[in-house]
Amino acid sequence: MTAPEALPPRPVARLTRPFVRFMHLQASGGAVLLGATVIALVLANTGLADEYAALWDREFSIGFAGARLSYPLWYWINDGLMTIFFFVIGLEIKRELIWGELRDRRNVVLPVVAAIGGAAVPVGIFLLLQPSLPKRAGWAVPMATDIAFVVGCLAVLGSRVPPALKVFMLSLAIIDDILAVAVIALVFSSSIDVVWVACAAGGFVVVGLLNRIGVRRMAIYVLAGTAIWLCTLKSGIHPTVAGVLLGLLTPATAWIRDATLLEVLDKSLAHLRDGGDGPSPERREAVESLAFAATESVSPLERLERGLHAWVAFAIMPLFALANAGVPVSLAGLRDPIAIAVVCGLGLGKPIGIAGATWLAVKLRLAHLPDRVSWLALIGAAWLGGIGFTMALFIASLSLVGPPLDAAKSGILVGSALSLLCGFAVLAPALRRRSVPGGQGAGGPTDLDRRRNLATNLGADSGRA
Numbered sequence: 076m077t078a079p080e081a082l083p084p085r086p087v088a089r090l091t092r093p094f095v096r097f098m099h100l101q102a103s104g105g106a107v108l109l110g111a112t113v114i115a116l117v118l119a120n121t122g123l124a125d126e127y128a129a130l131w132d133r134e135f136s137i138g139f140a141g142a143r144l145s146y147p148l149w150y151w152i153n154d155g156l157m158t159i160f161f162f163v164i165g166l167e168i169k170r171e172l173i174w175g176e177l178r179d180r181r182n183v184v185l186p187v188v189a190a191i192g193g194a195a196v197p198v199g200i201f202l203l204l205q206p207s208l209p210k211r212a213g214w215a216v217p218m219a220t221d222i223a224f225v226v227g228c229l230a231v232l233g234s235r236v237p238p239a240l241k242v243f244m245l246s247l248a249i250i251d252d253i254l255a256v257a258v259i260a261l262v263f264s265s266s267i268d269v270v271w272v273a274c275a276a277g278g279f280v281v282v283g284l285l286n287r288i289g290v291r292r293m294a295i296y297v298l299a300g301t302a303i304w305l306c307t308l309k310s311g312i313h314p315t316v317a318g319v320l321l322g323l324l325t326p327a328t329a330w331i332r333d334a335t336l337l338e339v340l341d342k343s344l345a346h347l348r349d350g351g352d353g354p355s356p357e358r359r360e361a362v363e364s365l366a367f368a369a370t371e372s373v374s375p376l377e378r379l380e381r382g383l384h385a386w387v388a389f390a391i392m393p394l395f396a397l398a399n400a401g402v403p404v405s406l407a408g409l410r411d412p413i414a415i416a417v418v419c420g421l422g423l424g425k426p427i428g429i430a431g432a433t434w435l436a437v438k439l440r441l442a443h444l445p446d447r448v449s450w451l452a453l454i455g456a457a458w459l460g461g462i463g464f465t466m467a468l469f470i471a472s473l474s475l476v477g478p479p480l481d482a483a484k485s486g487i488l489v490g491s492a493l494s495l496l497c498g499f500a501v502l503a504p505a506l507r508r509r510s511v512p513g514g515q516g517a518g519g520p521t522d523l524d525r526r527r528n529l530a531t532n533l534g535a536d537s538g539r540a
Contacts, residue, residue: 092257100442104223104389105228106394109224111397112394112396114399115396116400116404119401120403124401128401131148131149132147135147135148140159144305152394152395154308155314156394157315157469158314158318159318161322163383163384163387164252164256164318164319165318165320165322166379166383167249167252167325168253168322169322170376170377170380172178174327177250182246182335184441185436185443187250188441188442189282189429189433189457191254192428193220193429193460194218194219195218195428195510196425197425198214198419199424201217201419204284205413205416207291207412213416213474213483214474215262215474216420216486217417217419217420217463217467217490218255218258219255219470220460220463221248221250221465222249222252223392224462224464225459228498229241229428229459232502232503233462236417237445237448239448244459247429255470256315256316256319258470259313260313263473263474266311267310267311268309268310271309272306272310272311275310278299282324300317302320325376326374326375327375329374329377330370330371331368331371333372336368339368340368343362346358346361347362373419396464400484400488402481408482408485413483416480416486417487418489419490421494422490423499425457425460425494426457426461426497426498429457430453432452449505451505454501455499455500455503456498459494459496459499461490461491462491462492463491463494464487471483471487
């Protein structure tokens with residue numbers, strides 16, 4: 076008896092596989108990030124607090140002779156390693172624009188409107204609660220959403236979460252990241268040095284030329300990217316912007332087509348079968364051709380995103396949390412006007428802005444509510460959007476220093492925790508309600524529900540007959 080032929084792969088599986096893997100990594104990374112945050116808070120509120128703070132303030136140098144960069148360890152993390160984090164954000168943005176939900180203009184409208192509302196309302200609340208002009212420097216802190224935590228929360232709720240809601244929140248978070256990067260580039264860049272800007276621009280041109288002529292050595296691009304990072308650092312523009320731009324420049328198409336890969340595979344296998352087991356130049360050339368074709372049949376964007384995502388999720392972001400989330404917790408700190416403004420911005424402004432803007436877009440018929448998603452479920456998900464954490468801490472470190480920074484960090488932690496609890500409290504019952512037969516929780520029975528009910532009734536009638 077012959078073995079059954081394998082089922083042909085479904086095109087939808089190829090399209091959704093990167094999304095599923097991305098969601099899984101983000102959910103797992105969110106758990107690790109939470110653990111790192113708890114460790115940072117414990118160390119910052121015990122007898123080890125001074126040693127813990129001194130660790131991140133320790134000077135660390137790279138270079139030789141007169142060419143040397145010396146910065147505290149926290150600076151290397153925030154402006155160095157986080158550039159890789161932003162590079163991956165650039166890859167995610169390009170992937171969504173080319174293959175994801177953002178490639179279709181009809182799918183873009185709702186998350187764009189929701190993201191703008193979710194950024195504008197928290198900023199307005201923060202400014203309203205900050206009469207003092209110096210303290211208004213942290214106005215952008217509550218505008219960001221932490222994608223890892225939001226995806227992690229949706230993963231906890233499991234299959235009850237409609238796929239359309241997951242896609243909506245993921246798209247919203249990515250657009251939210253775009254807004255945050257724009258704010259970092261336009262607001263939190265110091266005095267601009269035109270010469271260094273020109274050098275960085277030249278580096279981007281070199282990267283584009285290397286792509287065009289077919290250079291595929293990753294080490295060359297690492298050197299070019301490092302040079303661009305250094306030029307951007309010296310230019311006065313925040314270096315994480317360079318990471319996003321490099322991500323957007325990464326080619327999204329494979330150099331080797333499937334037909335070419337199969338041709339190389341056939342030739343290489345034929346040569347390996349006929350050439351024996353002994354080493355020879357021909358055998359080595361066949362193996363090298365096969366390895367090159369296999370590698371280049373996957374786009375650089377997909378290879379880099381797959382290779383870096385785990386490092387970002389399980390190393391860079393937890394390290395960032397360890398260096399930035401350790402803040403002394405006290406009632407006095409939580410009563411600080413900055414902390415209160417951040418809590419209100421995240422805990423109230425985010426859900427009001429996201430849900431309100433979504434409602435307005437639907438009422439104006441600019442877009443429609445995601446499939447099988449009730450308004451109550453959307454409000455719960457919007458509340459989860461108030462988990463600002465990583466990006467909020469990052470923006471706080473750029474805009475504030477000293478006690479105001481500590482107050483903002485306290486507000487971020489409390490506001491994010493409040494958003495998580497309220498989001499779960501609203502979303503979980505809404506999803507249970509959605510699962511009730513008849514689909515009433517999702518705004519009434521859908522066409523699919525009606526067809527199922529009709530089939531059931533017909534089956535019952537035929538049985539009685």
